[in-house]
Amino acid sequence: MIPVTTPADLRLAGGTVVLPGTGAQRADVLVADGRILAVIDPSSLAEARETIDVSGRHVLPGVVDAHVHLGADIAMPRDADDVRPETAAAAAGGVTSLIAYLMSAEPYDGVFASSKAAMEADALVDFGFHFCIGTREQLESIPSYVKDLGVSSFKFFMNFRTDEGQRLGLPGNDDGFLLELLEAAAANGAMVNPHAENADLIKLLARRGVLDGPGVEENPLQAWDRSRPDYVEAEALERIGFLSMLAQADLHTVHVTNEMSLKVLRDVRAHQPKISIETCTHYLTLDIDAGVGAYGKVNPPLRPRSDVEALWEAIADGTIDTIGSDHVPRHGKHKQGGIAKASPGFPGLQSLLPLVLTEGHLKRGISLERIVDLVSTRPAANFGLGDRKGAIRPGADADVVVVDLNAPNVISTDHELSGAGFTPWDGAEVGVRVERTIVRGRTVFVDGAVTDEAAGQYLPRAKSGATTNRGARA
Numbered sequence: 104m105i106p107v108t109t110p111a112d113l114r115l116a117g118g119t120v121v122l123p124g125t126g127a128q129r130a131d132v133l134v135a136d137g138r139i140l141a142v143i144d145p146s147s148l149a150e151a152r153e154t155i156d157v158s159g160r161h162v163l164p165g166v167v168d169a170h171v172h173l174g175a176d177i178a179m180p181r182d183a184d185d186v187r188p189e190t191a192a193a194a195a196g197g198v199t200s201l202i203a204y205l206m207s208a209e210p211y212d213g214v215f216a217s218s219k220a221a222m223e224a225d226a227l228v229d230f231g232f233h234f235c236i237g238t239r240e241q242l243e244s245i246p247s248y249v250k251d252l253g254v255s256s257f258k259f260f261m262n263f264r265t266d267e268g269q270r271l272g273l274p275g276n277d278d279g280f281l282l283e284l285l286e287a288a289a290a291n292g293a294m295v296n297p298h299a300e301n302a303d304l305i306k307l308l309a310r311r312g313v314l315d316g317p318g319v320e321e322n323p324l325q326a327w328d329r330s331r332p333d334y335v336e337a338e339a340l341e342r343i344g345f346l347s348m349l350a351q352a353d354l355h356t357v358h359v360t361n362e363m364s365l366k367v368l369r370d371v372r373a374h375q376p377k378i379s380i381e382t383c384t385h386y387l388t389l390d391i392d393a394g395v396g397a398y399g400k401v402n403p404p405l406r407p408r409s410d411v412e413a414l415w416e417a418i419a420d421g422t423i424d425t426i427g428s429d430h431v432p433r434h435g436k437h438k439q440g441g442i443a444k445a446s447p448g449f450p451g452l453q454s455l456l457p458l459v460l461t462e463g464h465l466k467r468g469i470s471l472e473r474i475v476d477l478v479s480t481r482p483a484a485n486f487g488l489g490d491r492k493g494a495i496r497p498g499a500d501a502d503v504v505v506v507d508l509n510a511p512n513v514i515s516t517d518h519e520l521s522g523a524g525f526t527p528w529d530g531a532e533v534g535v536r537v538e539r540t541i542v543r544g545r546t547v548f549v550d551g552a553v554t555d556e557a558a559g560q561y562l563p564r565a566k567s568g569a570t571t572n573r574g575a576r577a
């Protein structure tokens with residue numbers, strides 16, 4: 104704590120601040136020009152134009168949600184309706200930066216420009232993009248995507264080997280293409296984010312009638328799990344782990360859901376340390392008995408309760424690096440027609456932080472510092488934003504969320520801001536309330552409402568990598 108001479112714009116006074124390295128402690132935070140100016144002792148004299156009393160509250164770095172889909176068709180954000188409600192949900196959930204997956208079979212230069220313009224016009228929070236790579240032309244453009252567009256992470260759908268990608272207008276590719284993608288990423292300081300499911304095994308199970316048998320209507324989520332079970336995911340993770348080792352590529356395994364996959368990844372990591380492991384809010388909080396029907400349909404599927412507990416153990420022991428929402432804004436009307444027909448995914452930006460703090464910290468005693476690492480610090484570092492985002496530290500962007508950890512309340516579809524118009528956590532009890540969200544020094548959410556500060560900025564990311572700043576790992 105150093106003496107401060109510059110006058111601050113803002114002082115967050117009287118709260119408990121979660122700081123990198125030292126954990127939660129009583130301190131005041133000073134903000135100037137959109138950045139953290141200093142973290143000072145509450146008794147320190149320092150001038151600020153505005154002081155906000157946050158006594159009894161916790162002050163955390165804003166969430167960096169690196170797994171988001173935007174757009175009514177989840178391919179890309181196109182207009183205010185695609186951007187405003189979703190970034191309002193982000194702000195209400197304490198998410199100050201999001202990285203959205205753009206999905207197209209076209210070259211990305213045009214898609215990038217139009218998506219960036221749509222976000223700059225209406226986003227309440229800062230944003231970056233990942234590209235999903237499916238064509239030869241896109242693969243060959245990776246050096247330019249990294250250098251010219253600031254996109255340094257690329258998704259590959261291992262399950263689009265056959266025709267699964269057709270509903271999104273994306274082509275299928277084989278493991279040869281995947282190895283070339285890994286090599287291109289490694290050569291350009293980029294990272295590959297695989298959707299790991301074995302499409303051939305999914306086809307086999309469909310032929311065997313897993314979704315036609317008795318009991319599907321009674322428990323559709325159990326049936327959906329049986330149609331793409333744990334080994335479908337674990338096999339693909341083992342394969343991508345091996346291929347990434349050959350290519351010496353950095354890997355971010357998105358949405359890991361189960362104990363078998365964790366075992367595979369622990370083994371792979373012994374030989375291939377350049378892997379970061381993500382799970383998502385829903386795999387930590389919902390299971391196949393959630394009783395929400397097709398509203399809980401997602402790929403990979405929700406799993407049995409034993410897998411939920413295995414994920415929490417992997418959070419406690421440090422195996423899992425990040426938590427993302429896999430936010431999908433597609434409207435709830437697409438959930439009709441039975442489990443096989445319903446569209447996968449649901450909104451998650453607004454509920455990630457309250458749920459993870461409730462289930463992880465309040466119920467399981469996982470430290471606030473560890474949770475901040477999972478939802479803010481590591482995702483920022485992994486995706487090339489560690490110098491600006493993910494920690495309350497002098498010089499970093501003043502992206503802050505003020506939470507009340509003693510605020511029992513209930514998640515409700517009535518309060519869901521996403522255009523999806525539903526939440527699979529409707530009725531879930533949480534003990535945490537997001538009170539205020541600040542992006543680069545400006546309040547974008549307070550007292551249950553978003554403010555009129557559509558000032559989200561594009562975040563170019565020159566480099567991504569699972570081993571970036573691993574020394575700083577909690």
Ligand SMILES: [Zn+2]
Binds near residue numbers: 170171172429
């Ligand atoms: Zn996703």
